[in-house]
Amino acid sequence: xxxxxxxxxxxxxxxxxxxxxxxxxxxxxxxxxxxxxxxxxxxxxxxxxxxxxxxxxxxxxxxxxxxxxxxxxxxxxxxxxxxxxxxxxxxxxxxxxxxxxxxxxxxxxxxxxxxxxxxxxxxxxxxxxxxxxxxxxxxxxxxxxxxxxxxxxxxxxxxxxxxxxxxxxxxxxxxxxxxxxxxxxxxxxxxxxxxxxxxxxxxxxxxxxxxxxxxxxxxxxxxxxxxxxxxxxxxxxxxxxxxxxxxxxxxxxxxxxxxxxxxxxxxxxxxxxxxxxxxxxxxxxxxxx
Numbered sequence: 001x002x003x004x005x006x007x008x009x010x011x012x013x014x015x016x017x018x019x020x021x022x023x024x025x026x027x028x029x030x031x032x033x034x035x036x037x038x039x040x041x042x043x044x045x046x047x048x049x050x051x052x053x054x055x056x057x058x059x060x061x062x063x064x065x066x067x068x069x070x071x072x073x074x075x076x077x078x079x080x081x082x083x084x085x086x087x088x089x090x091x092x093x094x095x096x097x098x099x100x101x102x103x104x105x106x107x108x109x110x111x112x113x114x115x116x117x118x119x120x121x122x123x124x125x126x127x128x129x130x131x132x133x134x135x136x137x138x139x140x141x142x143x144x145x146x147x148x149x150x151x152x153x154x155x156x157x158x159x160x161x162x163x164x165x166x167x168x169x170x171x172x173x174x175x176x177x178x179x180x181x182x183x184x185x186x187x188x189x190x191x192x193x194x195x196x197x198x199x200x201x202x203x204x205x206x207x208x209x210x211x212x213x214x215x216x217x218x219x220x221x222x223x224x225x226x227x228x229x230x231x232x233x234x235x236x237x238x239x240x241x242x243x244x245x246x247x248x249x250x251x252x253x254x255x256x257x258x259x260x261x262x263x264x265x266x267x268x269x270x271x272x273x274x275x276x277x278x279x280x281x282x283x284x285x286x287x288x289x
Contacts, residue, residue, distance in 0.1 A: 004048055005083070007146065008059045008136025008162075010070045011110070021100045021107060031101065032118055035074035035284065038095055040066060040137045040162060043245045043284060046077045047252035047274070050288040053259070056080035058125060060117050062090035085121040090114040091101040097244060104240035104279060115258035119145035132259045133159045134251070135177070140169040147176040149205030156193070158259065164249055166190070174207055179258065181251050182213040196229065203227065208278040210264050214250055220272045224264045232272040237280025245284060250275040 016030040045055040048248070057079050061067040063086050070092065074081060093112035116139035127133075133150055135143055143161075150157055160179035163170060166189045174180060182198070190197040193212040202211055203223055212222045223228040253271030258264070278287060 002131040002136060003052055003054045003056075004045070004132045004255065004259065005056045005058060005125065005130045006041040006045045006048075006134045006136075007091060007122065008039065008134075008138065010037060010039035010042035010057065010059050010061070010074070010228050011095050012036075012066050012069060013038035013095045013097055013244075015097045015106075017101060018101045019100075020102050021098055021105065034283075035069070037070045038245070039070075039093070040164065040248050040251075041134065042070070042074060042079075043248035044134060044162075044252045044255070045079050046074070046275045046284055047249050047287060048256055049077045049079055050284075051252065051256045054078075054080075054254065056083055056130075058085075058117055058122060060087060060114055060121075062086070062092050062114055063088050064090075064092065066092040066094070074138055083121070083125050085117060087115060099242060099244060104243045106242075106244040113127055116142060118142050119149070122146045123149065127154045127157060130157065131257060133157060134255060135159065135161050135173075137161055137165070137167060138172065139164045139171050140167055141171065144169075144173060144176070147173060151176060154156075160251075160255060162247075164247070169269050174202075174205070174209070179210045179254070180207070180212070181254065182211070182215070183247060184215050187213060191241075196231075199229075207233070210258075212254060212264075212268065213223055214275070220250065220268055220275075222264055222268050225253040226242040229262070230265050232268045235273045235276025237276055240279050242282045243279050246275045246278050248286070249278040249287065 017032045022028045091113040096109045098107045109190040159177045161177045164183040187198045219233040251276035257267035
């Protein structure tokens with residue numbers, strides 16, 4: 001069992017399940033509604049906990065009633081909250097999600113009124129307690145300071161970075177981590193049309209890291225730090241019912257394998273298999289049975 005710290009977001013998700021995604025100005029009735037805890041890093045930690053690892057979350061929560069839903073869910077999954085920074089005012093980040101029963105796609109409207117987790121908060125964490133640090137690619141300047149501290153104090157501590165969205169300066173973080181997890185959306189917004197050529201271009205920047213990229217129904221791609229090109233086809237469930245959080249599940253599967261010393265090719269297979277299983281299930285429960 002490894003000890004893993006995740007730094008990033010936790011949200012309140014309000015999910016409306018609809019038969020088809022509505023057109024603009026159309027009124028539709030939801031067949032069901034679910035309220036639960038979400039957030040990229042929080043999702044990844046919950047899955048890692050299910051896979052048997054000892055997890056902790058470093059993030060910010062407002063002192064308001066919706067925060068209790070997040071705390072209760074993470075505690076239920078065994079995620080340590082001692083590094084959480086609570087603020088007196090603000091609102092828990094909330095995602096309003098329309099989940100289509102037709103194809104499992106999800107459309108998200110997100111609202112937040114909460115400061116990001118800071119390097120000062122991170123400085124109070126004892127890094128000796130952990131085998132792996134995983135960061136969500138947001139709050140770039142503060143994460144740069146966090147990674148600089150980790151490299152200075154614990155140079156052998158493995159670090160990964162999720163690169164989901166284009167954010168100013170995020171590329172400055174790339175040389176500071178061991179594993180980079182790119183999303184299809186990020187790659188396309190950089191002007192690339194496929195994962196293989198993008199990863200090859202990234203490798204030319206002398207990054208000493210394993211690079212991965214998920215590409216929906218085409219599966220997942222990777223380029224190891226030694227230059228080995230890898231591709232794993234998508235593991236399609238019998239029916240796609242919920243893609244919400246599939247990327248977070250993939251990241252968890254990847255970390256779970258790599259932190260235990262498995263090679264990138266094995267990690268890519270297991271992460272893809274886990275993400276495929278998730279797409280056939282609502283939510284993140286029953287992933288590991």
